[in-house]
Amino acid sequence: MTTRPTAKSSDKDAWRVGVLFSRSGLMEVTESEHFFGTALAIQEINQGGGVLGREIEVIAYDPGSQPETFRKLADRLLTEDGASVVFGCSTSAERKAVLPAIERRNGLLWYPSLYEGFEYSPNVIYTGPAPNQNAFQLAEYIVRKHGPRVYLIGSDYIYPRESNRIMRDLVESYAGRVVGEQYVTMEATDAELTRSLDAIRDAAPDVVFSTIVGRTAQRFYRMYARSGFDPKRLPIASLTMAEGEVRAIGAEYCAGHLTAASYFGTLARDSNDRFKAAFAATFGAETPVSMWSASAYAQIKLFARALEQAGSLDTQKLVEAALGLSLEAPEGPIRIDPDNNHVWTTPRIGRVRSDGQFDIVWESKSPIKPDPYLSVSPIGGRWLSEEALSA
Missing domain, CATH: 3.40.50.2300 (Response regulator)
Structure with a gap:
């Protein structure tokens, strides 16, 4: 075109x-x-x-x-x-x-x-955003708010593998533990995603960090809900799931899940x-x-x-x-x-609502300098106040 x-x-x-x-x-x-x-x-x-x-x-x-x-x-x-x-x-x-x-x-x-x-x-x-403008804040939030056991799942290419490498370091810096890590093909079959969901159930994490992208991510969220996972007890945390894909998936399958981003439509x-x-x-x-x-x-x-x-x-x-x-x-x-x-840019964390929009559950007080090589941003640094975690 x-x-x-x-x-x-x-x-x-x-x-x-x-x-x-x-x-x-x-x-x-x-x-x-x-x-x-x-x-x-x-x-x-x-x-x-x-x-x-x-x-x-x-x-x-x-x-x-x-x-x-x-x-x-x-x-x-x-x-x-x-x-x-x-x-x-x-x-x-x-x-x-x-x-x-x-x-x-x-x-x-x-x-x-x-x-x-x-x-x-x-x-x-x-x-x-670079990782210090979204992943750092999300890692602290999920470990301190939802629990220390984190499961990593992503599509099999450079972004998920590198993001999960960073997320593992971050989770461990907050005294959390990665209890599983796996990758699915870019156009994963239902059978492949079902095996992934079975592995997640067996690992019994407190939160799932997903870097699955595109149409496969849309099917993963639907299958996650249909498999009986409750986002109130086991949310999916993401850096990529936004309003358009929530609509494509169906808000009923996404409500309660988390996304870290610099922008949400509800701002x-x-x-x-x-x-x-x-x-x-x-x-x-x-x-x-x-x-x-x-x-x-x-x-x-x-x-x-x-x-x-x-x-x-x-x-x-x-x-x-x-x-x-x-x-x-x-x-x-x-x-x-x-x-x-x-x-x-300004880091924020949002939770999907039943109408497909996001409630912003945390945001930085000001924009943060990008640090793409993580040469300055401290692993394990504190971003979230106790008030934000108790909200």
């Missing part, structure tokens, strides 16, 4: 950018939300006169949730389509697939997803109210907002500010202009850290 919105200005005068989010395949729900947030922000910018009087022209492809297709389409954007700036990727497998092309051709990738950390590229702006902020109103007007009130759409939306707004300062899509000029930029995003204040190209 290629999208080329009609611009008032000529192709020569438009700022041409690439968009790579899957509208189909395993990651369809999550990446469609990335796409919606991206499209909304670009629409608002173009309707407001563009950047320096020039509109943003989009060339968008649907990679179908296939990392190899992401790689090929990134090459096409950078060579045939003449787009040096790309907004895209959700999973780490997708990001790793396009990164060689981005770096080889000196493009710039804006990546809006949380990830496992331990990466830096001068050709990437990372606008999702009471003027910036979020404006975002939700514009989103509903564009995509319909029935389309839920989430961390995926909010982060993609915010990074386009940051890009526009950087482009206004740089006056050019040249990668070096654009990165220099972007570093240090701040924005009142739907989640609240964010800022691109000049030390590592990642974003200051």
Whole structure:
């Protein structure tokens, strides 16, 4: 799929950018939300006169949730389509697939997803949370609030394996214990998931930390409920389960489970109210907002500010202009850290309600500096007050 919105200005005068989010395949729900947030922000910018009087022209492809297709389409954007700036990727497998092309051709990738950390590229702006901005807080919450026995389960690729490695260290730092760890295929069968659920039952944990993604995660949550697991006694904790997937699964299967994220649709902020109103007007009130759409939306707004300062899509000029930029995003204040190209963001923990929205059960008092290599953030540091744990 290629999208080329009609611009008032000529192709020569438009700022041409690439968009790579899957509208189909395993990651369809999550990446469609990335796409919606991206499209909304670009629409608002173009309707407001563009950047320096020039509109943003989009060339968008649907990679179908296939990392190899992401790689090929990134090459096409950078060579045939003449787009040096790309907004895209959700999973780490997708990001790793396009990164060689981005770096080889000196493009710039804006990546809006949380990830496992331990990466830096001068050709990437990372606008999702690093582990010290979500996993650290979630680990303390689940061990101190729900109990010390934690079971780790994930899809079998880099993000879950690295996230679980970090989570194991965190759980043990809070005097917890990992009582099981397993991985399922990206498109796991019902039989495979049933065996996983049997293993969880046998291990008798206090909480399950899941890094299963996409359609497999949706089936896992349904099967978890149908197998008789009660989230009041044994919740699933996640860094990725958001409003859109809760709706796709069915809120009745998700109520009581936990997600750590920087954004929830229930946030009471003027910036979020404006975002939700514009989103509903564009995509319909029935389309839920989430961390995926909010982060993609915010990074386009940051890009526009950087482009206004740089006056050019040249990668070096654009990165220099972007570093240090701040924005009142739907989640609240964010800022691109000049030390590592990642974003200051506010950690929060939410519990799914029966209507598919989230009650925010804890949030940081202020944004936290990103620490993708965990060189400063203390393992076992205390983030949560006793009041938060007793709530």
